[in-house]
Amino acid sequence: MTNPSTLYRGGVLHCPADPRATALLVRDGRIAWLGVDADAPVADRVVDLAGALVTPAFVDAHVHATDTGLALSGLDLSAVRSAGQLLDAVAVFAAGLPADAVVLGHGWDESGWVAPELPDAAALDRAAGGRRVYLSQASIHSALVSAALLAACPQVVSAAGYDASGWLRRDAHHVVRAAAFASVTRAQRVAAQRAALGHAASLGIAAVHECGGPEISDEEDFTGLLALSGDGVAEVYGYWGELGGAARARELGAVGAGGDLFADGALGSRTAHVSRDYLDGDGGCGHGYLSAEQVRDHLLDCAAHGMQGGFHAIGDAAISTVLEGFAGAARRLGTDRVRAARHRVEHAEIMNKRLIAGFVEYGIVASMQPAFDRLWGGAGRMYESRLGLDRSLESNPMGAMHGVGVALAFGSDSPVTPLDPWGSVRAAVWHHNPTQRMSVRAAFAAHTRGGWRAVHLDNEGVLALGAPATFAVWSTPAGVDRGLPVLLADDVEARGPLDPTPLPVCRRTVLRGDVIYEEGSA
Template structure:
């Protein structure tokens, strides 16, 4: 349905507007909300436009996912999933099946979702083990957070990595095992993504957007290019922005400010990796990992480097986002932002930290004082939080309970924008809301209304678009998500089970369940 004029009535609208938090109908004209109200006031518009009888359904602002790797997620729709593997035998079994199937990546077999912590061998497979199944074409396995790659011998030879490159895992004889971490992983990913065609990218995005739309998402922040990915991803997204069915806000993951200015982009950064990840034990900590004595993770930038980059970005009026997971990296970024605030006290540039998983109290207070937006991923707690899961294994019981401190941040006045980090976790805002409300550490759980804000108005604030998105109000875009139940009422542990019945982008119906139909103009 391409008409951007639409009337929705007989519903319960959670507007997030301070003036009127609820409504029963909304009239959208030319993509923007023209009127909103209660009772039968909508009838004066009924003869003009197509209409939807919501039959009592709940409507919230269209969801905003503040952290998506769009091209990686798209390509992964064409990949083989290893998330269920609990042993190397499981991996080889999946590969055996995959090699007989037609791959949409050409001759490459790409596998995703592998979690080392789940493998009973407590290690990644070697290239020789992968060779037992596939010898004559590339096998490339990505860990769930993309910070580790494993390739077979064919793939390792194709990569032709420098012999002394850091991150190449070796056996006792000094021979590379095919497991690549840190800088070796960055370079391997860049090479393998570089030989991926744009036709393959287009095939993946077409599949992915169907999933995004049926999740009720109307805006995503696309983190593209850079160390862990490929600049072709960013260029592809930039070239095709006008073709995408929802709003895609591009964050170019580069430190090249001049290039971003030349492309006339407003934003720079995203996953500019100041540190790594907990899964790969490369997130920068103040104290060693609980399961790797002596290892406090890795900082990929020096303080001067990151501060100079921040200064140059803000001097050029760019919004900036940086990846910092552990307290060591968070400190580096906040020091850079603090210096920039002193140099440019009246800047309108939005400063963000992506992930912010293990801050200390001083860092939470400083981030709030500086007005830094914290782009966080609640679903991390769903997959990795709680007893005997990844956070506790890597960090120990005490620090494992301090991850993703949503309640503490909000209590200190901080603004959290919710995201998925797709394809690390799925694009599913309702799962994110559910997880934030049911945080494994109950002291960090937040209310359903606060959790809803993470994926609506706070996501808009993180983009500087809070005057046109994130609320259901006059003058705002007609970006709406129709739900089967009210997420603010009932059993909070069932929020993730709520169904998305419809997605509307600027008055255009992108998805509508068969339970709700569009009526012809004048029928209401």
């Protein structure tokens, strides 16, 4: 017995194979017909699109769902612009919490402050009324913590990255992060995960790639999230980032043993491993967390268990180490077998032609976040202050990578940057470095079909006969051009991060025929 069929008619479809199509029929989770309204077959139900645009739904290729959900309901510090504003925000938020609660906040980014001085642990104690405080920097690779939280983690003083000021990095950050999040109950975690996946669906995102691992979350958090996948919310494809953990990743239900398997840290925390010293802070080249031999052995472990692998690598030195490991694995397995696995590198922010060539050689999927350039690229912003102008222009080279055939999968790294798929497409189209700009069509493909291909689902992410009925319905206040929304102002001078062009608004998201979001529904 088949499920009721639904005809969507009267729209504009992003369907390159049939650009005249205005309607599609959904039956048993698949697209059973598409064409013009006049030729539409009879269906059990009919939805009038009223001229709305229908596109394949988005895939966000790098998220942290629990953190995203907690950030949606917690203390958002992305708008603070000084130490005083941060302390004021902590005080207001903490006042509404029980005395034994932990204040969890996220999103501060001192690189955009006029005076980048940060409050110390004692000041956070005073602002929070003695409560434990954990405030992750935008990169989530460092955090400000209160004296009360430091006191609750006496072992942290001997961990790499500890600083008595309360700004912790590296291993010290992992210690206090685990302690802070231990205060979150299982029920709170489930609620946060559902909130994150529901929010994704409301933005036209039908699937996300969760990047978990022992340094990011715990196994219960990871498996609990996977259990929610597609249950009235976006689907979840999990990556478990544990070195040599391919067998464990498979046991946990992951599609890959990678994601946030850290080869280095982050530029915001000056822990990304770069080839030349940082120009600000205490200098140094950041930190590489893996050797080429460890990378090689992890890829061999993935091959032994039939798993996709991958690494978090941001700085050019870290990416170089990862590629050296790939070369070692290719000598053992053969390049063709390495390529067939479609291993991933997350972020790939500081690249050059040699590194891009390595991605091509080994068939590496680049899981990238266009919003990073929007927020931190360009003159006077974080990349330039950390690296200098010339090196900053090499950051996030999406256009160059696309141009030579590197497979791209776009995402947000939420809550590092917000879930914002059309904003990410626009950021890739209007990259701060003009040589790295992409067409709307190419950027959209990276954020839709690219995400599906990254998890080896090559037939998804298109509106085509027989394809899964996974799509989003949009109102497009700025209009439509050749099947995709207009995202940039006509006036070239108005374009960029503050482009005034209104972005599309999601009206409905459909996942394999089921509506997982509808505007106005509870």
